[in-house]
Amino acid sequence: MLNKIIPENSIQQAQKLIDKYDRIVIVTHVSPDGDAIGSSLGLYHFLLELGKSVNVVVPNNFPGFLKWMKGAKEIVVAEWKENLAREVVEAAELIFCLDFNALKRIERVAPWVEKASAKKVLIDHHLDPGNFCDLTISHPEISSTSELIFRFICRMGMFEYVDRECAECIYAGMMTDTGAFTFNSNSPQIYYIISELLEKGIDKDRIYDKVYNHYTESRIRLQGYILYEKMKVFEEYNTALITLSAEEQKRFDGRKGDTEGFVNIPTSIDKVIFSAFIREDENMIKISLRSKGNFPTNQFASTIFNGGGHLNASGGEYYGTLEEAVALFENALPQFKGQLQETVKA
Ligand code: 5GP
Ligand code: MN
Numbered sequence: 001m002l003n004k005i006i007p008e009n010s011i012q013q014a015q016k017l018i019d020k021y022d023r024i025v026i027v028t029h030v031s032p033d034g035d036a037i038g039s040s041l042g043l044y045h046f047l048l049e050l051g052k053s054v055n056v057v058v059p060n061n062f063p064g065f066l067k068w069m070k071g072a073k074e075i076v077v078a079e080w081k082e083n084l085a086r087e088v089v090e091a092a093e094l095i096f097c098l099d100f101n102a103l104k105r106i107e108r109v110a111p112w113v114e115k116a117s118a119k120k121v122l123i124d125h126h127l128d129p130g131n132f133c134d135l136t137i138s139h140p141e142i143s144s145t146s147e148l149i150f151r152f153i154c155r156m157g158m159f160e161y162v163d164r165e166c167a168e169c170i171y172a173g174m175m176t177d178t179g180a181f182t183f184n185s186n187s188p189q190i191y192y193i194i195s196e197l198l199e200k201g202i203d204k205d206r207i208y209d210k211v212y213n214h215y216t217e218s219r220i221r222l223q224g225y226i227l228y229e230k231m232k233v234f235e236e237y238n239t240a241l242i243t244l245s246a247e248e249q250k251r252f253d254g255r256k257g258d259t260e261g262f263v264n265i266p267t268s269i270d271k272v273i274f275s276a277f278i279r280e281d282e283n284m285i286k287i288s289l290r291s292k293g294n295f296p297t298n299q300f301a302s303t304i305f306n307g308g309g310h311l312n313a314s315g316g317e318y319y320g321t322l323e324e325a326v327a328l329f330e331n332a333l334p335q336f337k338g339q340l341q342e343t344v345k346a
Pocket of ligand 1: 289308310313
């Protein structure tokens with residue numbers, strides 16, 4: 001049996017909103033990952049089963065290896081269909097905000113959601129949720145928003161409305177936010193949920209294959225290049241850094257999501273407990289941080305790059321040149337020397 005993690009009054013409030021409203025929009029964070037798309041499409045299928053009119057709106061495009069999910073083609077990408085995205089948000093009676101904790105995480109969609117007359121419900125697992133929704137369901141102790149969506153549906157007593165496609169999306173989100181159940185995944189409840197999803201007819205081996213074995217050739221070549229040429233290891237600090245310029249991404253025909261997951265690779269080096277990936281984006285420098293053990297990457301992100309996130313996975317932005325961001329990173333390492341040397345890699 002599942003523990004009752006979401007408070008009963010939140011479930012009741014949400015259920016009333018779902019009963020009352022028909023035009024529903026689901027929004028999720030910029031550069032959507034597997035959990036963002038999985039939780040959004042999971043909820044989308046469930047609401048469609050209830051006979052609702054539903055749109056998923058994302059700020060920008062998402063990686064090709066998530067596009068096999070049913071409903072992915074119907075997602076409104078605001079970067080491409082700005083008018084349509086704004087119109088559906090404005091016309092919504094109910095908006096679900098999934099997998100983000102602050103309006104700025106939905107970038108161009110934020111002002112529309114902020115001004116929208118719809119009732120808003122947040123379902124998320126990031127720390128420090130902002131106060132921008134009428135109902136906030138925030139559980140940082142849960143490893144994915146997709147798991148929260150499963151719990152949410154079950155607690156409303158509507159498990160029968162979860163079809164196979166819905167179950168596939170939820171599974172994909174749970175899988176990607178735990179590195180295919182290799183971190184944040186010791187809760188027995190996760191496996192109880194997986195068994196329920198399997199009962200719905202999902203093929204978990206096929207889902208793994210769809211997500212992890214369908215990369216572009218350019219991504220694999222780029223991976224080889226960055227590991228051989230662009231990775232710097234700071235032994236004294238148990239740290240690794242990868243940098244990538246816009247020109248290099250272009251050279252490898254980089255597509256959206258082609259660099260996703262690269263930041264994790266150096267943490268598989270013996271003794272490396274902290275890994276950073278600094279990449280030149282369209283109008284800023286994007287910083288991604290990962291750690292093993294208890295090194296607080298979110299503290300590093302907030303102190304040095306005004307960013308944030310979870311203990312072991314966080315990020316930030318820098319407005320300036322790639323070289324400046326790299327210098328900022330390298331110069332910050334001595335400040336964290338104690339913590340970097342203390343953390344023993346298990
Ligand atoms: P990623 O490295 O996959 O882009 O981001 C990992 C996590 O770090 C995200 O789930 C999010 O919680 C956090 N994060 C990434 N970028 C930012 C940022 O610019 N600001 C804040 N506050 N958090 C970020
Ligand atoms: Mn997530």
